[in-house]
Amino acid sequence: MRCNMKDRRRLGLLVPSSDIVMEADLWRRLPPVFTLQVARMYLESTTVAGEEKMLDEELAPAARRVASVHPELVIFGCTSATALRGLDGDATIAGLVEEIVGCPCITVVQAALHEIRRLEPRHLLLVTPYIEEINERMQKTFLEAGLPVTGVVGMGLDDDLDIGAVPPQEIREFVVAAARDTTPAPECIFVSCTTFRAFEVAEDLEQELGIPVITSNRGVFQAVLRHLG
Amino acid sequence: MFHVNYGWKAKIGLIYMAASEVMEPEFYAMTPEGVITLTTRIHFASMTAQTIRDMLSSDELEHCTQLLALAQCDVILFGGTSGSFLGGPKWEKRLLGRMEVMSGDITVTNTSQACVNALKAVNAKNIVFAAPYTADINEAGVDYFTKQGFNVVRDKGLGMTVEREIATLPLADVYRLARDTDSPDADAVFISCTGMRTIPIIETLEADLKKPVISAVQASMWYALKVLGINDFVPGTGSLFAV
Numbered sequence: 001m002r003c004n005m006k007d008r009r010r011l012g013l014l015v016p017s018s019d020i021v022m023e024a025d026l027w028r029r030l031p032p033v034f035t036l037q038v039a040r041m042y043l044e045s046t047t048v049a050g051e052e053k054m055l056d057e058e059l060a061p062a063a064r065r066v067a068s069v070h071p072e073l074v075i076f077g078c079t080s081a082t083a084l085r086g087l088d089g090d091a092t093i094a095g096l097v098e099e100i101v102g103c104p105c106i107t108v109v110q111a112a113l114h115e116i117r118r119l120e121p122r123h124l125l126l127v128t129p130y131i132e133e134i135n136e137r138m139q140k141t142f143l144e145a146g147l148p149v150t151g152v153v154g155m156g157l158d159d160d161l162d163i164g165a166v167p168p169q170e171i172r173e174f175v176v177a178a179a180r181d182t183t184p185a186p187e188c189i190f191v192s193c194t195t196f197r198a199f200e201v202a203e204d205l206e207q208e209l210g211i212p213v214i215t216s217n218r219g220v221f222q223a224v225l226r227h228l229g
Numbered sequence: 230m231f232h233v234n235y236g237w238k239a240k241i242g243l244i245y246m247a248a249s250e251v252m253e254p255e256f257y258a259m260t261p262e263g264v265i266t267l268t269t270r271i272h273f274a275s276m277t278a279q280t281i282r283d284m285l286s287s288d289e290l291e292h293c294t295q296l297l298a299l300a301q302c303d304v305i306l307f308g309g310t311s312g313s314f315l316g317g318p319k320w321e322k323r324l325l326g327r328m329e330v331m332s333g334d335i336t337v338t339n340t341s342q343a344c345v346n347a348l349k350a351v352n353a354k355n356i357v358f359a360a361p362y363t364a365d366i367n368e369a370g371v372d373y374f375t376k377q378g379f380n381v382v383r384d385k386g387l388g389m390t391v392e393r394e395i396a397t398l399p400l401a402d403v404y405r406l407a408r409d410t411d412s413p414d415a416d417a418v419f420i421s422c423t424g425m426r427t428i429p430i431i432e433t434l435e436a437d438l439k440k441p442v443i444s445a446v447q448a449s450m451w452y453a454l455k456v457l458g459i460n461d462f463v464p465g466t467g468s469l470f471a472v
Contacts, residue, residue, distance in 0.1 A: 010250055017269075017296040024235050024265045027257050035254040039247070040269040040296040065270035068247035070393070161301060164235075197235065 008035050011224065012071035012101060014062050015078065015194065016043035016054060018160035022077050022194040025217040030224065039065040043078075046158050048133050051081040055093065063100040073227055074098075074105045079192045079216045080134045082109040083141040090141070104227070108216045111223035112190055113145050115214045121188035123150040127178050128192040129163040130154045138192060150186065153178035164195040172201040172208075179209050191215040238263030239457045241450075242297030242305040242335075244290070246273035248392040249424040252308050255446045259428060261454070261461040269296050273312075276390045276424070278365050281315050285324060294331040304336045304456045306343070310421045310445040311366050313341035314373035321373070336456050340423055340445050343452030345377045350451075350472045351441040353417035358384035359410035360421040361395045370421055385410040395424045404430050411438050420444040431467040441468050 011030075015022055017040045026036055041058035044050045066074060074097050076082060082090045090109045097105040116124060124147050128135055135154045142149045155174065157163050171191070175198075179186055188211055191198040198215040205213045241260075245252055247270040256266045271293050273284045284290075290307070297305045305328060307313060313321050321341055328337040348356060356379050358370055367386035374381055387406060389395050403425060411418050417440055420427050427444035434442045444467075451469050454462065462470040 008254065017299040018301075020240065020265075020267065020300055021235060023267060035250060037250055037253060038268040038270065040267075040293075040300075042292075042296060042299070062270075065247040065272060068270070068272070068274055068392075069250050 007033065009033055009228065010069055010071040011036050012066035012069065012074035013038045014041060014059070014066060014074065014076050014097070016041055016160060018043055018164070019077065019195040020161070020164040021197055022217055025199050026221060029221055034224070034228070037066060037069045037071055043160060046080060046130060046134065046160050046163065048084065048137070051084050055081055055084070059093065059096065060100060063097045067101040071101065072103055073224065074101050074103060075220055075224065076105055076107040077194045077220070079108040079112070079194055080130060080138065082107040083138045086141050087144050106220065106223050106227065108194060108220055109141065111219040112214055112216065113147070115219045115222060116147055116188055116190060119188050119212050121186070122148055123184050123186050124148050125150060125179060125182050125186035125189045126152040126192060127175050127189055128152065128154040129157045129166065129196050130193070131156055131158045150184060151182040153182070160195055163193055166196065168197040168201045171196065171198050172205055175205055175213070176208060187211055189213045236263065236265035238459060239303040240300065241266045241453045242300065242302030243268045243308050244271055244293040244297065244305065245269070245308045246284070246312065246392070246424065247271060248274050250396045251426050252423045252446050252449070255426065255428045256450055259447070259450050259463045259466045261459065261463055264454070264459060267297060267300050267302055269293050275392060276311070276362065276366070276395065278315060278369070281312050284312060290324065290327055291331045294328045294337065298332050298335055302335060304338065304453050305332055306449055306453050307339040308423050308449055310340045310344065310423055311362065311370065313339035315366065315369050317373055318376050338452060338456060340449045341373065343448040344419065344443060344445060345374070346452050346455070347443045347448035347469055348379060348417060348419060351417050351443065351469060353379065353441065355380045355382050355414055355416050356419050357382055357410045357412050357415045358419050358421060359406050360386045361389040361398065361425050362386040362422065363388050363390060374419070382415050383410055383412045392424055395422065396426070398425055400426055400430050403427055404434060407434050407442060408438065415440065417441040417443055423449065428466060432465055435468055443469060
């Protein structure tokens, strides 16, 4: 059985309390040699105020818990929180986690930016489950990173559990509609949010739309493999 | 479409010791279709009676329970064996009561409660207690299981306190520990500690010792599934699941 962990490699994962998708997304896809050691951070609502509070009060204690297990890499698993305060904010989160845990930290935004830059799209569409105030921060951060964001389309959800409950087929239809409604036509789509079941429809979307589709968890998955060889 | 299991039957919430690393992968290996585990960590650096008491004297147990309740888990398990038996059955009940305050309608349980139920399920009366612990923690474990109605005919502890060393103890050493602790008059072998690997060797131990072998991690998953009314299980994880 998948339990021979003699040489297993530990990855730390920090997620909001209400994230019900990211652990499953990563556990099921990562090679068995990797184990996820998780700590959660209290998140009241997927709003600017809710995420500010999570970063200010919950990030450091959760990082200290993960530090106890001495991982070789930590993932900060919340997209909107890392985009909240721009690229500086993202770097601050990663820096704080690295200082506390003593190993490299990948944030969802860093992982996504890496994947998107590699594709050199001329028109990037952001599709999210979020409300407008979060979408604005997302767009600002991606523009600041020099990416040609030509549109942001959000579902208007501000509760993580509602986000996690959206069926993948609905996400697929929403992304297709958003892509067709956007001009100029996107050359790449980033589907945001770690508790959004977008990873499992990413390949279908790529076939249907004929352009690359990066999702939060797909970006992290690729970053982990790249980082750890 | 890549088939991913997001817990369409149930979500198990796991509160796990921060420095421990074994239960998450062993849980994932033995999770049946439709079930997922969501984990959070509670401060815990090493395996001593004092650090166990410290872990449970703050309000972090309540906070961890709240985090998993927010994720709408269907059962919340405190995944520490010594962390739930150390102060005896009454102490354990108080810990569950503290979790219940935060869990709302969600059932709460812990590894010691799971182990008691598992040992009863295999009709064990006389048991042996095998663990990586120091003598004082072993003594507390024997006392707890005695008070829960079992006759502990032998116990053995390896005197270990460093979580990382417990986690990386070779399976051959765990096998040897269980064999060395076993006694002809024991109905079942109990292997304590969720920080130590056991799942891959349970069935081979059962074959060699000709009796049920119950481990803390195994019993925790079994009991969580029982609470959830899920009778499906991953083969190869011991006779307990066939009861």
